[in-house]
Amino acid sequence: MKSFRLATAILALSTGMALAENPMVGGAPMLETKNIVENAVxxxxxxxxxxxxxxxxxxxxxxxxxxxxxxAPTNEAFAKLPAGTVDNLLKPENKDMLVKVLTCHVVDKEVMSEALKSMIDGDKGSHAIKTVGGCTLTATQEGETIKLTDEMSDVAMITIADVKQSNGVIHVIDTVMLPKM
Known part of the structure; x- marks a missing residue:
């Protein structure tokens, strides 16, 4: 009887996890069937x-x-940059720098928060993340919060983790990560 209750509890738990939905981001549902851009817009x-x-x-x-x-840095994260920075980056003549900044927020594999926490633990509290932009972000954990430090020593907190997409995952952050300049 005890094993039946345990099996029932495990089945109920796994069913609940399968039905878990993505968190809302920016007031909008994030659908796992849509890609990163389709959801971000x-x-x-x-x-x-x-x-x-x-x-x-x-x-x-x-x-x-x-x-x-x-x-994915929020609008508020971009607003923390010095005045005029975003407008300057959006100019056509600064496209290369904009690409560099943005690709310093992208990793070429799906990394869910639990996996990242395991990597941080496995590396004794600090894990280096190589981005497609050639930057290195350093992940650490404080309590349940994952923090990222960029090459300029700016620190971002993951405020919404594990937003599943059809082509990966988004983690919302509160600070723009910058490459070493």
Whole structure:
């Protein structure tokens, strides 16, 4: 009888996990059947990121098969940059720098938060993440919060983790990660 109750509890738990939905981001549902760009355009918190992705010519890349992990800075994260920085990056003559900044938020594999926490633990509290932009982000954990430090020593917190996409995962962050300049 005890093993039957245990099996029933495990089945109920696994069924509940299978039915778990993605978190809402920027007031919009994030559908696992849509890709990173298709979901991001619906987030009111990511209009600056979407504009930057379009200006950088990265829409097709981030709509591709992946898998990708995108650390997606919010509008508020972009607003923390010095005045004029975003407008300057969006100018056509600064496209290369914009691409560099944006690709420093992208990893060429899907990395869910539990896997990242395991990597942090396995590396004794600090895990280096290589991005497709050639940057290295350093992941650490404080309590349940995962933090990322960029090459300029800026620190971002993952505020919404594990937003599954058809071509990877998004983790929402509160600070723009910058390459070493």
């Amino acid at each position: 619906n987030s009111a918190d990511h209009t600056t990121l979407v504009a930057a992705v379009k200006a950088a010519g990265l829409v097709d890349t981030l709509s591709g098969a992946g898998p990708f992990t995108v650390f």
